[in-house]
Amino acid sequence: MSFVVDRQFFTFAQEEPFRLESGATLSPVTVAYETYGTLNAAKSNAILICHALSGSGHAAGLHDEADAKPGWWDECIGPGKAFDTDQFFVICSNVLGSCYGSSGPPSINPATGRPYGLSFPVVTIGDMVRAQVHLVDHLGIAKLLCVAGGSMGGMQVLEWAAHHPERVGAVIPIATTARHSPMLIAFSEVGRQAIYADPAWNQGAYYDQPHKPDAGLAVARMVGHITYLSDESMQQKFGRRLKAREKYGFEFQTEFEVESYLKYNGSKFTERFDANSYLYVTKAMDYFDLTEATGTLTAAFHRSEHLKYLVISFTSDWLYPSYHSKELVRALNGVGADVTYLDIESSWGHDAFLLEVETMTNLLGSFIGRLAREAGV
């Protein structure tokens, strides 16, 4: 049994608009978030968790005792877990542009009284993190003990380290990159093209229509799901097994288990995610390049040499291959930072960061334990 937690909301930029990297502004800005554990008197035990593309601020616990599933990283957040809520105050917020309570394309534009749709401004990973800085200010926390996250969550983690180094003591970027590769951009774009191709998308103006672009969004999600697995994990999980039949049907029905898995997950996703948010969040990832302003990764981290880093990658992750993490580690070594790096042997592909619970628990637990000891928490 997990604990019950409430989603909270913080709204800022009601008067002075929030200026985005694009130059556009947003006003007001709402951030949906959850917290687990108790902030100590010194406000020195706060850990921020950053979520991935399809995640939300609901990282742990249940919203209701009847909930079938807990938050997305419940295996690692809670009493006695890697992010031990008996000792730490853990925060997770939904990113800007998403659809789990923070401002995004499905939000109501106060100027029109209708959902923004495509009139919502394009946001970046930097914008998402600056909204998190506002939230941390609101919670009265001057410095986070640590920021952690995998995949797009890891991009936010690196953004914290590079651009807000005075506000965080340590970071844990997992299965991520400092620079979105052309292959990653290509997969993002295919997902977006699948959504654009759905007539129900209607240039993003579907909120008051009878149909949403579910078919396009489902295809985008199916592509995503393949990339989160690995050739080996698919062999283990599905092989060439047929679903609920013994022989090939010689027809265009779902026959193989792997087809059934993709179709189920594609369809389920449309019940919980917004197609426009998929466009915005993938676009933010595509724009992510910490070297853009500085030219090199070493230069990007020149103010961040005093942070502690735990960098984690997985051997079978072909979406964010280990070389991305190794480049990062080289750059961090270049500025003389305190870096621990592990390339974890796993067959689970990119999803390993959510599935290798025992290894992750040991690794995260001991790193955070060390942070707590050194910070006197």
Added chain:
Amino acid sequence: MSFVVDRQFFTFAQEEPFRLESGATLSPVTVAYETYGTLNAAKSNAILICHALSGSGHAAGLHDEADAKPGWWDECIGPGKAFDTDQFFVICSNVLGSCYGSSGPPSINPATGRPYGLSFPVVTIGDMVRAQVHLVDHLGIAKLLCVAGGSMGGMQVLEWAAHHPERVGAVIPIATTARHSPMLIAFSEVGRQAIYADPAWNQGAYYDQPHKPDAGLAVARMVGHITYLSDESMQQKFGRRLKAREKYGFEFQTEFEVESYLKYNGSKFTERFDANSYLYVTKAMDYFDLTEATGTLTAAFHRSEHLKYLVISFTSDWLYPSYHSKELVRALNGVGADVTYLDIESSWGHDAFLLEVETMTNLLGSFIGRLAREAGV
């Protein structure tokens, strides 16, 4: 300048229907094909080339002197090339189920006078190859010197070796597998789902409609294109470069070069390929499993130990990773076959079989030279 060649047609099963692996029948069956070079008097110098998913029987030369592009493997087929048409008689035919002149879903069903659409029977790699056997019979060739092809072409090559070993002296399976993996099935299925999701697909009955399912087919092709490249080749080819602009646009337009490449290729593909054929041909690939009847690969080749094999894979091909070829080579060693295997160092991913022309020319040329010497051609 390349030579000019004509497409030819061979029709069989006009009286006795062609029985497919599914148990369904097809009548008549048309095979579109081309030949290059001259069949010798002994009919001992014939080489059959098998094409991949989106290919055709137009493997070399031009259809017209004004053609902008020659056939798909023109770099390797022609006078003095790897498949030297001064010495060999090279045949390439369009596979059943495709849309380049052989019987497929866009063909007219003689029973109705209208295109088959989804009433075309589902075909297998085995069916495609048995149609090729009919063509080879028609050409009066008792035994092919060699059968060669990459990707799905390689599956046909293996089918020839395993099921028609008395009709071929040697085979060259390139960048392929004897058993379509769940990851390959998953990518096929995503492509099919993108087509199904397009309302213009209309359950395959779009031939007399004003719109074809171009949007869905383009998405399917874009997914395909990513899988034919490699992370490294995309870094080399595109990097994070923007197309025709210097700064991020912060809008949902094609901005990165890799996006532009995908969109262009997706769109171009709809001008030349049929969406239903995409369904049929990918389905045939998904069903391909040489171990299905026999349990093991060694058993699948138990009648094929007297053939000569040149097996080729590419180090950066993550779609048909080298381990597929290595498993095949182990099985062929197991039956005591004459096998040459090369895992070619290349950064071009699956597309390497079309791009590594110099390496391929040397390798194919010397293997075929040996075959010709040994066969006294």
